[in-house]
Amino acid sequence: MKAAINIANTLRGLVTFGFIRNIKSMSSSSSSSQNFVSRSVIKKVFAKLQKEGDGAVVRRGISRSEQKLLDPFLMLDEFSVSPPAGFPDHPHRGFETVTEELLIKISKATRVQSNIYAGDVQWMTAGRGIIHSEMPEEEVNKGLQLWINLSSSEKMIEPNYQELSSADIPKAEQNGVQVKVIAGESMGIQSPVYTRTPTMFLDFTLGPGAQFHQNVPESWNVFAYVLESGEGGAVFGSSNSSPVSAHNVVVFGQGNDGVSVWNKSSSKILRFVLIAGEPIGEPVVQYGPFVMNTQAEIDMTIEDYHYSKNGFEMAKYWKSQ
Numbered sequence: 001m002k003a004a005i006n007i008a009n010t011l012r013g014l015v016t017f018g019f020i021r022n023i024k025s026m027s028s029s030s031s032s033s034q035n036f037v038s039r040s041v042i043k044k045v046f047a048k049l050q051k052e053g054d055g056a057v058v059r060r061g062i063s064r065s066e067q068k069l070l071d072p073f074l075m076l077d078e079f080s081v082s083p084p085a086g087f088p089d090h091p092h093r094g095f096e097t098v099t100e101e102l103l104i105k106i107s108k109a110t111r112v113q114s115n116i117y118a119g120d121v122q123w124m125t126a127g128r129g130i131i132h133s134e135m136p137e138e139e140v141n142k143g144l145q146l147w148i149n150l151s152s153s154e155k156m157i158e159p160n161y162q163e164l165s166s167a168d169i170p171k172a173e174q175n176g177v178q179v180k181v182i183a184g185e186s187m188g189i190q191s192p193v194y195t196r197t198p199t200m201f202l203d204f205t206l207g208p209g210a211q212f213h214q215n216v217p218e219s220w221n222v223f224a225y226v227l228e229s230g231e232g233g234a235v236f237g238s239s240n241s242s243p244v245s246a247h248n249v250v251v252f253g254q255g256n257d258g259v260s261v262w263n264k265s266s267s268k269i270l271r272f273v274l275i276a277g278e279p280i281g282e283p284v285v286q287y288g289p290f291v292m293n294t295q296a297e298i299d300m301t302i303e304d305y306h307y308s309k310n311g312f313e314m315a316k317y318w319k320s321q
C-alpha cells in the first residue's frame, strides 16, 4: 500500500531520523529467566472481523473498550485488503497512525509471488490535520494499523511522516528469537523512529521451543497481538499460563520487569507484536478519525474540516490519485 498513500498538507520527505528521546536508560532484554518477574495477563481480546472503509474487512483488536486500560493506544486493526477495497480519502487529527505491512502479494498475472514491500512501516503523525487515502495497489495487502494518542500539547502540531522500508528497521536474533525493532529498544538495538508519545513496537518471531523476556518501563501499558502460532504455542506471563491463539490481543497488568513469552510449539513459529507506551492520562473524546480531549475540541475539528481550515486547508480541493 506504500505507493498508494497520498498526502495532502504534509511534510512527506521531511523525515527526521536519529533522535530518540523517549527511551533513556531502559536496560535491554535478558535471555535468562533468572530474577525476571513478568507482568501477568489480565485480559485477552479476540479480534473479530468487521467491515471498515470501502469494502474492506479488518480484525479489530483494540477499540474503545480497551482505551482506558491501554492508554495511549486507541485502536489496533489487522487488515487484509484487495483492490478495489480500501480506505478512500479521510481526515485524521489528534493522534498518530502506525502501519506495518506484513504481506503484499503482487498480481497473479505475473505468476510471481513477491513480498517486496512486506516489512515496511509508516509512522504518521496526523497532528492538527491530514487527509489521505489508504488504497492497496497489489493483489493482497495484509498488515497492522495501530493508533497512538498524542498529548494535549501535541494534538495540533504539524503533521509528519516517518517512512521506514524493511531494510531500515533494525533486526536482531538470539537463541531462536528474532526481533524487528520498529520503535524503542530490544536486544540492545534501537529504532530510529521518533515517538512523540513514548512507545515501544517490537515484532517478534520465536522458533519452536524458544523463550524470551522483554524489559518494559514500569509505568507503561503493554499488550501483545498474536499474528501466528502453532496449536498451544503462545504462552505469555508465566510458563504455565494457558496458551493464546492467533488474532488475540493479550493485555498485561501493571508493574514488574516486563513481559515473558514462551513458544511451546515443537514445530511451528510464534509471531507476535509487543507494543508498550507511556500513558498520557488525559480525557479521550473520539469522533471517528478525530481524537481530542473535549467535545468542544471535536466540534471545532468538525467545523475546521467542514470549512477546510486550521490544518484541513487542502480538504477543499485535495483528491488522492
Ligand code: FJE
Pocket: 052, 053, 058, 077, 079, 087, 090, 099, 134, 144, 145, 288, 289, 290
Ligand atoms: C478510519 C473507518 C476507517 N482501520 N486499518 C473510520 F476504516 C478508518 C481507516 C482504517 C484503516 C486503514 C488502514 Cl490502511 C488499516 C484501518 C481503520 O482508515 F480512519 C476511520 N475513522
Ligand code: FE
Pocket: 087, 090, 092, 097, 132, 134
Ligand atoms: Fe487513515
